[in-house]
Amino acid sequence: MVRQKLLLSCALALLAAAAIAAQDSRAFRILVAFNLTLPGADSSRYAEALVSALSRSPLLGEIRLAPSAEGLAEEAGKLGCDAALEAALSSSDGGALLSWRLYAASGGYLLGAGESAGRLPDARSLQEYFWMDLLTSVESMLEGVDARRSVRLFIVGPPGAIVRGIEANPLVLPEDGVAELNVTAPATIAWSAEAVGYERRSGILSVFEQKPVVLHLDLPAQLRWTIDLGMYNGAFLDGWVSRRFLDDRFFMRAGLRQYLIGISLLDEEPGFDPPPFVSLPLVQLGMGGGALFGRPGEVVRYYAGALLTTRIAMPSGAGVFIDPIAPLSLEPFLGIEWKPMARCGLFGEAYASIYLFTDTELFAASMKEADGPSALLIYGRGTVLSIPELRFGARFYL
Amino acid sequence: MKKTRAAAIAAVFASALALALSCWMPPFDAALSTSVRFEKKLEKVLSIGPIDFKDSDNDNEYFVPTYYLPYPTDGYLVSRHKSGLTVRFVGEILGEYRIGPSFWSEPNNWGDLNAVKGLSPATAITMSPTMSRGVTIAGGGMVDSIGPTSALIGIGISPDASWVNQVEAINGVTFIAEMMPIGGCAFEEFAGAASRISQMLFSREEPSGAFRLFVYHNAPSQDHDGGYIQPGLGSCEEILYSIPRLRPGVFNIEYVEGSDTYQLVIGTRADDGGIIAMRFNSYHLGDPIVFPPVPLPFEEQVTDVLHDLTLVARSRISTSFYDLDGNRLFKLATGSIRFVHEYYDGARWYSYFSRTIAVEMRDGMRSYSFDVFRCPTSALPELAD
Numbered sequence: 001m002v003r004q005k006l007l008l009s010c011a012l013a014l015l016a017a018a019a020i021a022a023q024d025s026r027a028f029r030i031l032v033a034f035n036l037t038l039p040g041a042d043s044s045r046y047a048e049a050l051v052s053a054l055s056r057s058p059l060l061g062e063i064r065l066a067p068s069a070e071g072l073a074e075e076a077g078k079l080g081c082d083a084a085l086e087a088a089l090s091s092s093d094g095g096a097l098l099s100w101r102l103y104a105a106s107g108g109y110l111l112g113a114g115e116s117a118g119r120l121p122d123a124r125s126l127q128e129y130f131w132m133d134l135l136t137s138v139e140s141m142l143e144g145v146d147a148r149r150s151v152r153l154f155i156v157g158p159p160g161a162i163v164r165g166i167e168a169n170p171l172v173l174p175e176d177g178v179a180e181l182n183v184t185a186p187a188t189i190a191w192s193a194e195a196v197g198y199e200r201r202s203g204i205l206s207v208f209e210q211k212p213v214v215l216h217l218d219l220p221a222q223l224r225w226t227i228d229l230g231m232y233n234g235a236f237l238d239g240w241v242s243r244r245f246l247d248d249r250f251f252m253r254a255g256l257r258q259y260l261i262g263i264s265l266l267d268e269e270p271g272f273d274p275p276p277f278v279s280l281p282l283v284q285l286g287m288g289g290g291a292l293f294g295r296p297g298e299v300v301r302y303y304a305g306a307l308l309t310t311r312i313a314m315p316s317g318a319g320v321f322i323d324p325i326a327p328l329s330l331e332p333f334l335g336i337e338w339k340p341m342a343r344c345g346l347f348g349e350a351y352a353s354i355y356l357f358t359d360t361e362l363f364a365a366s367m368k369e370a371d372g373p374s375a376l377l378i379y380g381r382g383t384v385l386s387i388p389e390l391r392f393g394a395r396f397y398l
Numbered sequence: 399m400k401k402t403r404a405a406a407i408a409a410v411f412a413s414a415l416a417l418a419l420s421c422w423m424p425p426f427d428a429a430l431s432t433s434v435r436f437e438k439k440l441e442k443v444l445s446i447g448p449i450d451f452k453d454s455d456n457d458n459e460y461f462v463p464t465y466y467l468p469y470p471t472d473g474y475l476v477s478r479h480k481s482g483l484t485v486r487f488v489g490e491i492l493g494e495y496r497i498g499p500s501f502w503s504e505p506n507n508w509g510d511l512n513a514v515k516g517l518s519p520a521t522a523i524t525m526s527p528t529m530s531r532g533v534t535i536a537g538g539g540m541v542d543s544i545g546p547t548s549a550l551i552g553i554g555i556s557p558d559a560s561w562v563n564q565v566e567a568i569n570g571v572t573f574i575a576e577m578m579p580i581g582g583c584a585f586e587e588f589a590g591a592a593s594r595i596s597q598m599l600f601s602r603e604e605p606s607g608a609f610r611l612f613v614y615h616n617a618p619s620q621d622h623d624g625g626y627i628q629p630g631l632g633s634c635e636e637i638l639y640s641i642p643r644l645r646p647g648v649f650n651i652e653y654v655e656g657s658d659t660y661q662l663v664i665g666t667r668a669d670d671g672g673i674i675a676m677r678f679n680s681y682h683l684g685d686p687i688v689f690p691p692v693p694l695p696f697e698e699q700v701t702d703v704l705h706d707l708t709l710v711a712r713s714r715i716s717t718s719f720y721d722l723d724g725n726r727l728f729k730l731a732t733g734s735i736r737f738v739h740e741y742y743d744g745a746r747w748y749s750y751f752s753r754t755i756a757v758e759m760r761d762g763m764r765s766y767s768f769d770v771f772r773c774p775t776s777a778l779p780e781l782a783d
Contacts, residue, residue, distance in 0.1 A: 233422040265421045282426050315428040317716040318731035319783055323426065324434040355425075361448070361767065362434065364757040366427035377425075386425070 027061025028083060028142055030054065031076035031105070033069035035088040038096065038120070046126070050087060053131035059139050073108035077167065077181040081105045082150055085138060096120045100134050102141045105182055108168055112141035151185040151207050154178055157217030161195035166205070183207055193217045196247045199342070200297020220342075222248055222296070223397040228255070228347065230393030235278075236262040238391070248296035253307065254287040281314045282323070286331070300338050307331040325362045326355040326384070333391075343397045351389040358384050429714050432733025433753055439781045440735075440751060440771035443469045446488060447767030450759070451497045461488065461752040461768040462738050468748070470770060475754070488768060497766065606640070643668040649700045653707055653722070662709075662722065663691075664700045673699060675724055694724035702737055704775060705747050710737055719778065728782040740775060747775040 034050055036043040047065060054063050064079060066072055069086045076084035087100040099115035116133035155163055155171070156178050163171040166181070166189055173179050173195075183189065185207040192202035198219035207213050228240040240255030259280040290305015308330055311323040331351050339345030355363065360379050367377075378385040444463060463473035472489025475497055487498035648665035664675040676691035698718055702710035708727065709720040717732040735753045742748075755767040773781065 235422050236424075259424055259426070278421075278423065280424065280426055281428050282424065311426070313426070313428060313431050315432050315715045315731070315733070317713075317729060318428075318432045318435075318733065321431075321435060323431045325427075325431050326425065359434070361755060361757065362430055363425055365755045366425045366430050367758065384425075389422075 028059055029062040029064075029079075029081040030060055030083045030085055031064045031066050031072065031079060031081040032085045032087065033066040033072050035069060035086075037088070037090040039091070046089060049126045050131055050134075052127065053135055054085075054138070057135055057139055059142055073103040073105055074167070074169070076103070076105035077108070078179065080152060080180060080182065082182060083111065083142065087134065091120075092117055098131075098134060100137065102138055112137065150182045152180060152212040153183045153205075153207070154180045154212060154214045155217065156214060157193060158195040158198055158219055161193050161198070161217060161219065163191060163193045163217070165189060165191040165202075183213075191215070193219060194295060194297055195219055197222050198297075199223065200295065223343070224248075225398040226251075227396045227398065228393055229396075230347070230349075230391045232257050232391050233389055234263070234392075235265075238393075244292070248292060250289065250291050251303070251305070252287070252289040253305070255285075257284040257286070257309070259283065281316065283312050283314070284309045284329070285312060286310070286329075288331070290333075290335075299340060300336065303335045303337065305333055305335070307333070324359070325366060326358045328356040330354040330356060331389075337395060339395075339397070345395050345397070346392070347395045348392040349390065351387075351391065353386040353389055355384040355386070356382070358382055360384060427734070429734040430755075432715055432731050433735040434733070436730065436732050436735050436781075437753070437769070437771060440773050442769060443750075443772050444471065444473075444768070444770035446472075446495050446769075447755070448757070448765040449488075449495055449497055449767075450763055450765050452761075452763050459754050459756065460736050460738075461754045461770070463750060463752060463770045468741060468743050468772075473752070473768065473770070475766070475768075488766075641665075641674060644674065645671075651703050651707075651709075662694075664694075664696055664709075666699050673697060675700075677722070696720060696724040697726070702739075704749070705740055705742070706775075712737055728779045730778070730781050731783060735769075735771065738770075741772070748772045749775045749778060 032047075032051060032054065034043070034047040036046050051063050051065055054060050062081070064081065066075060066084075072084040072086055076082075082105055084103040084105055085100060086103070087098070089096055089098050091097070095118055097115060097117045099113070101113040102111040103109065104111055114133070114137040118130075121130040153166070155166070155173060157163070157173050159173055159175045159177045161173045161177075163173065163179075166183065171179055171181070187205075187207045189205040189207070190202070191205055192200065194200040195217075199222050201217065201219050205213070205215055222244070224244050226242045226244070228238075228242070230238050230240070232238050236257065236259050238255065238257035240253050242251045242253040244251045259282040262278045262280075264274055264276060264278040286307045286309030288305055288307035290303055292301050292303040294301045308328065310328055311326060312320060313323045314320045331353050333349045333351045335347055335349040337345055337347040360382065363384055364377075364379070376387050378387075459475060459477045461473055461475055463470035472487070475486045475488050477486070489495065489498075491498060644665035645668050648663060650661060650663045653660055653662070658679050660677055660679055662675075662677045664673065666673060673696050675694040675696035677694055678691040696709075696711075698711035698713060700709045700720065701712045704710060704719075707722055709722065711718040711720060712732075715731065715733060716729050717737055718729045719727045721727055732751070735751045738750050738752050740747050740749050749772065751771045751773070753769045753771075755769075757765040759765055
């Protein structure tokens with residue numbers, strides 16, 4: 001349904017583009033906002049007089065009147081205008097002060113400004129020469145702008161998508177999923193776009209020809225599942241499945257850390273040739289969650305979370321049971337993921353393991369079996385803190 | 399910003415690699431964890447420790463409580479070295495529990511102390527206190543040390559009342575050069591109204607691999623309680639069986655069925671760790687009659703024997719119980735709780751177990767704790783999962 005709406009919007013945008021292209025390409029399209037602060041004066045009459053005066057200029061084509069000056073340049077860009085004129089008339093020392101500013105619709109930068117003071121206009125001068133200074137000034141400012149190099153750009157994507165790089169400020173796609181604006185050609189524009197529920201994408205837009213351009217964002221739906229294959233402390237393989245939610249800002253995780261086979265890198269000693277692998281009848285099941293920092297879809301993201309794991313012992317001939325010496329472990333962690341490709345990346349995580357409900361004496365005696373040095377262990381009443389513990393590996397996005 | 403990220407990524411992966419090179423292991427001891435489950439099924443009769451003690455190179459240690467009390471208050475820390483055993487008294491010394499100095503450290507190729515003869519209840523309770531307090535506990539004797547060409551035969555190793563080191567009844571036997579001693583036992587032998595202690599030694603002839611049995615007798619008139627045995631070399635010598643080289647720690651007992659006496663020998667092959675178990679009718683009322691051995695289907699190295707001739711095979715995680723024919727009766731997940739001996743209180747046999755907990759501390763110190771448990775022997779099968 002969404003896709004159909006997008007296609008329809010795209011077709012309408014192309015028709016509109018063709019219609020606009022058929023217009024006189026040499027005439028500037030301008031959006032006007034007029035502000036009157038003369039007491040007792042009819043604002044609409046002054047505004048109509050200004051539009052009438054502007055329409056007499058050979059440089060100006062379509063002239064639109066904006067309801068207010070707020071966001072005028074951006075609005076002009078959305079409406080396909082080339083420039084935005086902000087004019088104001090106020091009283092000054094018994095006379096009138098007319099001031100104006102002209103902005104480029106593409107980029108919103110100021111093309112120029114001016115003002116003129118004089119007597120309050122009567123009905124005749126209002127229609128004939130009261131606006132002469134403004135008109136001369138605007139025509140002068142527009143001389144440096146080549147209207148024929150302004151190209152219509154249609155951006156098609158998910159409603160609410162934020163597009164950066166094309167205008168000075170981030171552009172938000174309206175509800176119909178189509179935004180139209182002018183860009184100056186030729187141009188090469190690096191853009192990026194993100195939207196809730198979609199993966200972040202970036203690209204390069206090149207505009208060479210004097211005809212409307214359509215940029216399809218084609219944001220893929222966000223990949224919510226990830227599978228980690230990691231090495232815990234560089235010795236034991238583990239696997240975790242994560243589900244991301246709330247626009248890729250939070251995650252839940254469940255998985256297994258196994259010690260049934262691991263890598264041993266002990267040094268050889270006289271009379272001792274260590275095996276390359278070690279094995280303990282132990283697996284650690286866990287689940288938890290956390291939050292991701294930074295913008296969704298960025299190549300590098302940091303995150304933090306915590307796991308609650310339980311240790312399952314399975315000694316040969318003794319059955320399968322929860323390790324009574326250290327049954328539970330709370331593991332806060334910090335992580336960093338690097339996602340250079342759409343569906344796979346690398347990650348690294350630093351842990352602190354807090355063993356809960358622990359028989360600390362037996363826990364300490366269990367360390368006899370460890371052939372190598374351990375992390376730093378800090379003993380408390382029924383708890384043991386082990387830091388640091390590290391994990392790294394590959395992450396796959398599904 | 400990019401440099402910061404790259405540095406963070408590099409730091410994480412470098413740290414993980416560094417930890418990998420240090421060969422990290424999780425804090426987990428399967429035997430210890432298993433023992434925590436098993437101890438809930440037992441009655442705890444003694445808990446000692448923690449005691450700080452400095453011992454440099456012992457990773458294979460166990461605690462043997464004193465034998466003569468149903469609720470022992472002390473015992474021995476037995477440490478196994480490559481060159482033999484060290485035995486230390488653990489008890490109340492000068493008002494607090496301490497680990498005493500080593501009083502026995504002779505090379506012992508068995509690498510273990512074990513009871514080598516099944517005893518009837520009557521025999522056990524009439525044993526002298528001196529013998530029963532020794533670390534050989536329920537054994538009527540033991541072959542204590544077997545070297546490449548000689549053996550020491552000990553009847554008991556027991557400290558006296560003042561805990562002065564004392565070894566009783568040690569005899570030396572010299573083998574001929576081509577013999578490789580592999581095991582032996584001492585046993586009570588009844589000849590008419592008199593009893594005497596005899597020793598049996600098993601050896602393997604190099605290079606043929608022939609299995610030989612030597613039996614040495616003491617005179618019936620000699621008092622074996624602390625007395626010396628005079629071995630009669632070659633009084634019984636017979637080539638029985640061709641066997642491969644065995645590891646130290648061959649288990650053997652002698653038992654009587656009807657009018658016949660049988661020898662059970664269970665050993666582990668040195669080459670592939672396979673079990674060799676055989677039984678032969680070896681001795682009959684002082685007349686050496688030896689028959690060809692019968693192979694038995696034991697799957698594990700037997701280490702102990704109960705009063706009813708149930709055989710016990712201790713391993714790192716579990717303890718199995720076998721009958722004399724090699725059939726496994728049941729198996730207990732004992733973990734680091736170790737069967738140590740049986741005790742007869744005049745009405746009932748109890749099996750005693752011990753657990754040694756050693757925590758590595760700084761400067762080579764260790765903090766030791768010892769627990770002793772017991773369970774009626776008749777209830778052991780009910781403890782199996």
